[in-house]
Amino acid sequence: MPHRDSSVRYWPDGGMAAYPEAPTNLQVLRASTLLNSLTEDQISDLGGVSHMAYAERAETIWINGSDVDFFGVVGIGFVKMTRSTAAGHDVTTELMGPGQVFGLLGALEGSGCPQTAKAVCNTWYLKVPKRRFFDVYRENLVLKEALVRRTTTRLRSSYEMIARMSTGKVDQRIAAILFMVAESYGTEDGKTIRINVPLTRQDIAEMAGTTVESTIRVMSAWQKKKWIETESRTISILNPDSLAELI
Amino acid sequence: MPHRDSSVRYWPDGGMAAYPEAPTNLQVLRASTLLNSLTEDQISDLGGVSHMAYAERAETIWINGSDVDFFGVVGIGFVKMTRSTAAGHDVTTELMGPGQVFGLLGALEGSGCPQTAKAVCNTWYLKVPKRRFFDVYRENLVLKEALVRRTTTRLRSSYEMIARMSTGKVDQRIAAILFMVAESYGTEDGKTIRINVPLTRQDIAEMAGTTVESTIRVMSAWQKKKWIETESRTISILNPDSLAELI
DNA sequence: TTGAAACTATGACGGCCATCATGTCCTAGT
DNA sequence: ACTAGGACATGATGGCCGTCATAGTTTCAA
The missing domain is CATH 1.10.10.10 (Winged helix-like DNA-binding domain superfamily/Winged helix DNA-binding domain)
Known part of the structure; x- marks a missing residue:
């Protein structure tokens, strides 16, 4: 099932003295399976108001519960979504790689982000302002459909996780x-x-x-x-x- | 947080010699948080092609992986969605009560239903043909939005579950x-x-x-x-x- | 290069809990 | 009423694994 081309670069390698080359806003948006259903105009529109950010390995991008006005799209690197239990243990629920959108979940219903986002390795990611996104999202049937599919897939694999993790x-x-x-x-x-x-x-x-x-x-x-x-x-x-x- | 009115009947009580009174198709559709966003026409349309079904306590409504041409809406009673692991253990991932839609997940992307549906108690549920639903769904922005919200909520609580179940x-x-x-x-x-x-x-x-x-x-x-x-x-x-x- | 911090590794120990076994109580159907 | 099956209950036992402790190894920045 592994399907990626081995020539793809997944994370910035080498030392970090000089930042590894950042991808461009548009590159990241186009690489996203969720957002590449947008028209060229919409993409360059969103690209214009977004900005690239860099997180070092283990850096927290946001804490759970906090209200953030953007969601992220991974450019190069990996971001993990975690939750911490009362006992103080962190549990990672998802691992987001290049092209994946993270933090959109809480955004849709206003309530804060339920999970903490943390960089697994040095990571470039695009911060997309939620407000601007909603303008595009609201009336966009294709995007809604894409979102339904994405959440559905995630839901399914998260049930898989529950089954695997709670027993075994x-x-x-x-x-x-x-x-x-x-x-x-x-x-x-x-x-x-x-x-x-x-x-x-x-x-x-x-x-x-x-x-x-x-x-x-x-x-x-x-x-x-x-x-x-x-x-x-x-x-x-x-x-x-x-x-x-x-x- | 418990919010329901205690006068609501959650499941058929008494013996089963005579089936407990079934709700009507329209009652069930209107009670569904997901489907009640439809217009009256659409509801009565769907109601016309759906039919009420009864499942006894512990009865299997469908097995995981099987292709079913309908999804369900719980009328009175409860349905649990389970997955069985290789070790033979059943794990319940969700409990669906009155008004809840189940089995729609796999429907949207064609692939079979990933989970087994089983009645927790004697249950009346409405079988809605997927094909007819899609006709309504395809171009319906409001319904898509409702679906996004529903999946999002489920996703969130399923992450909660993962965190709780995998540790603790x-x-x-x-x-x-x-x-x-x-x-x-x-x-x-x-x-x-x-x-x-x-x-x-x-x-x-x-x-x-x-x-x-x-x-x-x-x-x-x-x-x-x-x-x-x-x-x-x-x-x-x-x-x-x-x-x-x-x- | 070097030193500190983070990561990997391994042992000892004890408690939790899955498993097996056995028995009572309740419910439903004849 | 009677019986069969399912649900609830409780004990004994052993292994998994979480916790603590200690040490070697790698990574990375100065």
Whole structure:
């Protein structure tokens, strides 16, 4: 299922002394599956009032509950949407990659953003003012349809998550997460699947709803079995079959 | 937050020798928050091609993956949407009550219904043919907007679920489930909140992603503490404060 | 280059909870 | 009324995994 072209750049590499090259506003808007249904005029219109922003790895873009007057479109990099429980644990519910729109959810019904947005790695993203977007959105049947489809898809995969996370052992949950991320951001090379997101064990633990230690234990065991491989935060699944039959 | 009028009938009571009185097609359509945005003409149109159906407690309305040519609107009773994991456990992701539309999700993008629908109690529901609905839907801005809102709300609460279920002890999860159900289908009477859904411990276990035994243990303990009370599958929260501070 | 911080790794221990087993009570249908 | 099946209840047991502790390794900025 991994479908992306391996030549695509997912995140800014190299040091950060000089900012990695930012994409242009229009590039980002056109790359968005949700927004590229707009007309050229509308896109350049929105592009004109939006502005590119940069978030460093682990930087918080906004806290949950806060009222923000923009939503984001990931340009290069990754943003995770998290929620923190009363016990103080952060749980990651979604991982947004290049072209993905984030923070639009709360926007539609006015109520604040229910989730915290945090950069997984150094990330360029476009801040689009909500107000301007609504002007386009309100009467746009195609856009509404696109939005329905997008939320529907997310809803479906979030049910998948609930089913996987609320039952199942830790190793199953982690395996499920790996496949889920690979599904969106993986590239195949023969049997091995390379996950093009720089994820720490902590990141994975938050997605799987477990602890760093357990995640490390499980993944270390897999590494010894040559099922997976990690090099500088990039995970490759060497033996998808074995991993899959865990689930 | 429980907001319903206690005079509303949530499910057919009494024996089933004679079917409890069915609501009419139009009653159900008008009671639906999603569909009542339609014009009178459209409603009576849809009402004409739909037909009322009855499902007994625990009856399966459709299996996941199957292609069904209708979606449902709950008239009287409750329907749960479940998914079963590879391990054979059923996980309930949503509980749909009177006026709620179910099974529309998969319909919009053609792919089969991702979840199994099962009656929680004896239930009257309206089967609305998808094809006819699409004719109305396709060009209807208001309906699309309503759908976006509905999906958005569901998405939000499903993220809530993920956060709650993937972390947290069993008692916290169960408490969270009770409040979540009470939020939608509870009626307040002084301090006590009565949950107007006939749920077994098994039902609750499936929602909390745990086992019947654990659920029984936890809820029995609460009963001894007079925090909750059960009479013939109807749960009342006597002491919401104590229960809430578990979470 | 170097040092600090973050990440990965591994062990010990204890509590939670899934599983199995057994029994009572309630409900529904003959 | 009687019986069968489902729901509720409770105990015993063992393994998973969260927590704490400690140490090695990588990353990155100065």
